[in-house]
Amino acid sequence: MRQPDAPRYEDVYTHLFRQPQPQRIQIGSSQADILQPARGFLEGFDLTMQTQVGCPAGCFFCYVPAGRMLTPSDLRGSRGERWGFEVRRKRDVHKKLRYHLERGHLAGKTIYWSGVTDPYATPAQETRGIWGLLNAAPAEQRPRRIVIQTRFRPDRDTEAIAQYSQATTAADGGPAVVVSASIGTDQDEFIRAWERAAPSFGQRMDAIRRLREAGVFVVPTLSPFGFWGDLSGTLEAFRSWSIPFITVLFFKRNTPSSNTPPRFLTYLERHYPTLLDPHWQAEQLHRMRQAYGRSRVLPGKVGFTALTTPHQVM
Numbered sequence: 001m002r003q004p005d006a007p008r009y010e011d012v013y014t015h016l017f018r019q020p021q022p023q024r025i026q027i028g029s030s031q032a033d034i035l036q037p038a039r040g041f042l043e044g045f046d047l048t049m050q051t052q053v054g055c056p057a058g059c060f061f062c063y064v065p066a067g068r069m070l071t072p073s074d075l076r077g078s079r080g081e082r083w084g085f086e087v088r089r090k091r092d093v094h095k096k097l098r099y100h101l102e103r104g105h106l107a108g109k110t111i112y113w114s115g116v117t118d119p120y121a122t123p124a125q126e127t128r129g130i131w132g133l134l135n136a137a138p139a140e141q142r143p144r145r146i147v148i149q150t151r152f153r154p155d156r157d158t159e160a161i162a163q164y165s166q167a168t169t170a171a172d173g174g175p176a177v178v179v180s181a182s183i184g185t186d187q188d189e190f191i192r193a194w195e196r197a198a199p200s201f202g203q204r205m206d207a208i209r210r211l212r213e214a215g216v217f218v219v220p221t222l223s224p225f226g227f228w229g230d231l232s233g234t235l236e237a238f239r240s241w242s243i244p245f246i247t248v249l250f251f252k253r254n255t256p257s258s259n260t261p262p263r264f265l266t267y268l269e270r271h272y273p274t275l276l277d278p279h280w281q282a283e284q285l286h287r288m289r290q291a292y293g294r295s296r297v298l299p300g301k302v303g304f305t306a307l308t309t310p311h312q313v314m
């Protein structure tokens with residue numbers, strides 16, 4: 001079936017906000033801490049970790065700018081129009097992490113990294129330093145589990161992540177690190193149109209493959225579920241990389257948390273209503289389950305919760 005044509009990011013931006021998109025991304029700094037207690041829909045996690053405020057990916061479907069408590073209003077703009085165009089990097093990230101590790105604040109905890117900004121839309125030296133500290137930490141200071149939520153490229157730290165995963169024993173017998181790798185479509189034109197700065201489909205698949213080859217536990221997260229040219233081929237690739245299960249999130253409206261922002265929902269209703277159609281969504285889920293196995297395709301909250309104890313899914 002021919003997929004609908006994708007527009008350009010700047011055109012969607014103008015359509016949503018009735019103004020041209022900002023010309024550049026403003027980079028500032030923040031004194032805020034990097035750890036917060038996990039609340040709301042993050043139940044099952046103990047802590048969240050963020051090393052920056054704001055996210056340079058600027059995805060139109062991102063729920064963060066739509067949640068009043070999730071990010072400062074001056075950073076996202078009153079209508080979400082500044083989201084993706086201002087980032088405040090937290091100061092002394094490594095010093096703060098060392099402080100928390102040494103005081104045992106992370107010990108035995110399940111950490112979601114991150115939920116309100118992409119942990120890998122950050123300078124490489126920052127994440128490299130984080131893994132350096134984690135790898136140097138004694139066993140009793142280490143978290144039980146770190147779940148990396150990203151649509152960028154954690155494979156730049158493959159060796160350090162694999163080293164940490166292999167050397168860390170989680171008390172519940174599950175993996176010490178889980179990479180939840182978000183991919184919503186294999187159509188790069190839609191990625192360029194809706195996720196301004198995120199990597200292409202091919203780059204994300206490369207990242208998953210490299211991490212799996214190094215033995216890292218990866219859960220591909222088909223989110224938000226868009227149009228696919230070759231969904232079966234993608235599932236086949238996941239199978240060949242021995243990926244135990246995948247999770248799926250459709251565009252969300254009227255759910256208790258992390259809904260797609262209303263402006264983008266209105267845009268989808270007008271231009272791509274199929275993506276919001278419950279019958280179409282059920283059909284896609286059925287198709288995926290037939291191809292990958294019923295218990296290995298976890299939708300919505302079930303899939304999200306499974307990230308906290310992924311070994312229990314198998």
Ligand code: SF4
Nearest residue numbers: 055057058059062118
């Ligand atoms: S990468 Fe994630 S956090 Fe960043 S804008 Fe996109 S959906 Fe939001």
